[in-house]
Amino acid sequence: xxxxxxxxxxxxxxxxxxxxxxxxxxxxxxxxxxxxxxxxxxxxxxxxxxxxxxxxxxxxxxxxxxxxxxxxxxxxxxxxxxxxxxxxxxxxxxxxxxxxxxxxxxxxxxxxxxxxxxxxxxxxxxxxxxxxxxxxxxxxxxxxxxxxxxxxxxxxxxxxxxxxxxxxxxxxxxxxxxxxxxxxxxxxxxxxxxxxxxxxxxxxxxxxxxxxxxxxxxxxxxxxxxxxxxxxxxxxxxxxxxxxxxxxxxxxxxxxxxxxxxxxxxxxxxxxxxxxxxxxxxxxxxxxxxxxxxxxxxxxxxxxxxxxxxxxxxxxxxxxxxxxxxxxxxxxxxxxxxxxxxxxxxxxxxxxxxxxxxxxxxxxxxxxxxxxxxxxxxxxxxxxxxxxxxxxxxxxxxxxxxxxxxxxxxxxxxxxxxxxxxxxxxxxxxxxxxxxxxxxxxxxxxxxxxxxxxxxxxxxxxxxxxxxxxxxxxxxxxxxxxx
Numbered sequence: 421x422x423x424x425x426x427x428x429x430x431x432x433x434x435x436x437x438x439x440x441x442x443x444x445x446x447x448x449x450x451x452x453x454x455x456x457x458x459x460x461x462x463x464x465x466x467x468x469x470x471x472x473x474x475x476x477x478x479x480x481x482x483x484x485x486x487x488x489x490x491x492x493x494x495x496x497x498x499x500x501x502x503x504x505x506x507x508x509x510x511x512x513x514x515x516x517x518x519x520x521x522x523x524x525x526x527x528x529x530x531x532x533x534x535x536x537x538x539x540x541x542x543x544x545x546x547x548x549x550x551x552x553x554x555x556x557x558x559x560x561x562x563x564x565x566x567x568x569x570x571x572x573x574x575x576x577x578x579x580x581x582x583x584x585x586x587x588x589x590x591x592x593x594x595x596x597x598x599x600x601x602x603x604x605x606x607x608x609x610x611x612x613x614x615x616x617x618x619x620x621x622x623x624x625x626x627x628x629x630x631x632x633x634x635x636x637x638x639x640x641x642x643x644x645x646x647x648x649x650x651x652x653x654x655x656x657x658x659x660x661x662x663x664x665x666x667x668x669x670x671x672x673x674x675x676x677x678x679x680x681x682x683x684x685x686x687x688x689x690x691x692x693x694x695x696x697x698x699x700x701x702x703x704x705x706x707x708x709x710x711x712x713x714x715x716x717x718x719x720x721x722x723x724x725x726x727x728x729x730x731x732x733x734x735x736x737x738x739x740x741x742x743x744x745x746x747x748x749x750x751x752x753x754x755x756x757x758x759x760x761x762x763x764x765x766x767x768x769x770x771x772x773x774x775x776x777x778x779x780x781x782x783x784x785x786x787x788x789x790x791x792x793x794x795x796x797x798x799x800x801x802x803x804x805x806x807x808x809x810x811x812x813x814x815x816x817x818x819x820x821x822x823x824x825x826x827x828x829x830x831x832x833x834x835x836x837x838x839x840x841x842x843x844x845x846x847x848x849x850x851x852x853x854x855x856x857x858x859x860x861x862x863x864x865x866x867x868x869x870x871x872x873x874x875x876x877x878x879x880x881x882x883x884x885x886x887x888x889x890x891x892x893x894x895x896x897x898x899x900x901x902x903x
Contacts, residue, residue, distance in 0.1 A: 505603030
């Protein structure tokens with residue numbers, strides 16, 4: 421399943437979507453050194469900026485919610501599940517039970533997180549907050565992130581206990597607390613999965629060649645078709661009632677593996693179809709000049725579908741973990757359909773363990789990336805190394821809180837950067853070319869001069885400052901652009 425899933429548009433940071441949609445377009449034709457092509461390039465970038473309106477709206481709304489917009493639905497679902505388990509009203513499953521105590525602790529942490537979000541939401545909507553500077557707003561976001569991170573860290577403790585209780589190797593003598601165990605298990609397992617697979621931010625399509633798109637689609641087709649084929653084959657001739665969902669109690673007292681597998685077939689079949697549609701529209705988006713706005717709206721719909729799909733997948737595999745692992749182990753359905761149980765168990769481990777394997781690999785790659793990044797920074801221009809570093813940073817910023825320390829400059833600040841004529845004023849760096857587009861300066865050509873003294877083409881530096889306010893050469897952060 422493609423996971424979908426936070427910087428602000430005009431007023432805060434350059435994420436992956438802005439880097440790809442603006443920088444890649446800026447650099448693609450950067451080697452052309454005539455004025456007409458640079459003007460056309462600037463016009464293309466302006467179109468791309470206008471196309472990201474829905475993403476900017478999302479980012480602005482996410483900032484109002486202190487960077488927690490993508491996690492709100494998960495919190496609400498967890499609260500509902502915990503309340504269902506606590507209100508089961510079984511006589512032998514009172515509030516002194518260890519499952520009940522763990523559920524109450526998790527419920528308290530969820531409500532604290534919602535309360536923090538609500539309080540700072542009211543603060544962000546206040547008139548006083550609108551009068552703050554960008555630096556003060558960023559400081560507020562850091563403050564909220566620290567508070568939420570403090571409580572979320574201690575939330576891991578009851579999650580660990582809840583996981584141990586829910587997946588205990590022994591079943592109790594009675595089924596009085598099974599509904600509570602089931603709800604607690606879903607919340608705990610989904611919490612771990614959400615840490616491993618955080619919701620992704622919205623982004624516009626990345627321009628790839630048809631060959632690369634086909635290779636990506638081929639990989640998805642191989643994985644999904646293998647899943648669909650093996651599971652569908654294992655479902656053949658499985659007709660026993662213990663493997664089929666009949667009523668609500670089957671969720672927490674039985675393991676309807678055939679019904680669970682059938683839902684998985686529908687889920688991953690829809691995923692495969694969406695991948696094919698996305699590949700087709702992605703190629704059309706970059707090849708047609710008309711009706712481009714339609715594709716922008718489609719990608720907004722696509723992100724919503726991907727986000728909803730991610731929620732379904734996380735809770736789907738959370739329920740599967742309770743069906744397949746201890747204390748259930750498939751129960752009676754395992755005896756009547758051992759092949760189906762074995763196939764589902766293997767795929768459950770693959771889907772859950774793949775992020776666990778990926779995280780150490782990413783850490784190793786990041787360590788190597790720091791080493792090679794230092795070397796490449798001396799060999800390649802900033803126009804190449806900076807976007808690469810921003811792409812790597814996107815992995816880190818996929819968490820619930822994203823704060824961009826170098827937000828883009830406003831249009832007023834960009835317009836205020838002074839314009840000079842090349843070779844008409846002393847240049848302390850003796851520059852001969854623009855570090856962004858790698859085009860040589862011409863005598864008396866109009867250039868923009870940043871506070872640090874570096875020179876750039878007006879359209880090049882304008883596009884750069886719309887992404888980040890740091891100099892692409894010396895990395896000096898400009899708290900206030902020249903005015």
